[in-house]
Amino acid sequence: MSRGCCPDYETSPKAPQETVTEVCCELHPPQKCGPAKCPECGELGKTVQRITLGALLRPEKRPEIPKQKEFCFCRSATCAIVYFAPDRVLFRKDDLSVAVGLKEPQDPAAPVCYCFGWTPEKIQAEIRNTGKSTVTDQIKAQVKAGNCYCEVTNPQGTCCLGDVSKAVKEIKEKVRLEI
Numbered sequence: 001m002s003r004g005c006c007p008d009y010e011t012s013p014k015a016p017q018e019t020v021t022e023v024c025c026e027l028h029p030p031q032k033c034g035p036a037k038c039p040e041c042g043e044l045g046k047t048v049q050r051i052t053l054g055a056l057l058r059p060e061k062r063p064e065i066p067k068q069k070e071f072c073f074c075r076s077a078t079c080a081i082v083y084f085a086p087d088r089v090l091f092r093k094d095d096l097s098v099a100v101g102l103k104e105p106q107d108p109a110a111p112v113c114y115c116f117g118w119t120p121e122k123i124q125a126e127i128r129n130t131g132k133s134t135v136t137d138q139i140k141a142q143v144k145a146g147n148c149y150c151e152v153t154n155p156q157g158t159c160c161l162g163d164v165s166k167a168v169k170e171i172k173e174k175v176r177l178e179i
């Protein structure tokens with residue numbers, strides 16, 4: 001199974017705005033982490049560059065980064081492993097200086113978009129106040145303006161738009177059910 005730059009977006013049947021994929025995948029071409037699977041949960045890994053680990057691991061963990069260019073990121077929400085090599089576990093959630101939003105689905109303050117600080121609670125506040133969400137449009141505009149730094153802000157090392165689109169959809173549904 002291919003897991004690209006915008007995996008949730010690409011596989012979503014109800015996603016008519018192709019521009020989301022165009023804009024972000026232009027900057028961050030989809031990459032697969034070989035055929036490597038997470039040693040703990042078995043999920044297929046997604047490639048991240050060394051700079052992402054260097055930027056997001058706690059300072060005391062940086063000396064432990066093995067000498068190689070690319071690493072694998074585990075996308076499984078229920079797995080505590082964040083980075084691994086094809087043959088071993090390297091770093092877990094606690095080894096990072098930021099919360100991995102993807103792995104904290106119950107935490108409304110865990111970031112969905114790291115470059116511009118969007119969290120589920122901020123997205124929800126806008127939807128409650130205005131009845132709609134401008135988050136993906138705002139992020140797309142910033143990406144076009146060259147203001148996105150996913151390699152060093154997002155633990156996945158890639159564009160967040162797929163995850164943001166998914167979060168917006170889920171929050172809209174939740175707010176609708178509450179009304």
Ligand SMILES: [Zn+2]
Pocket residue numbers: 038039040041042043074075076079080081
């Ligand atoms: Zn895993």
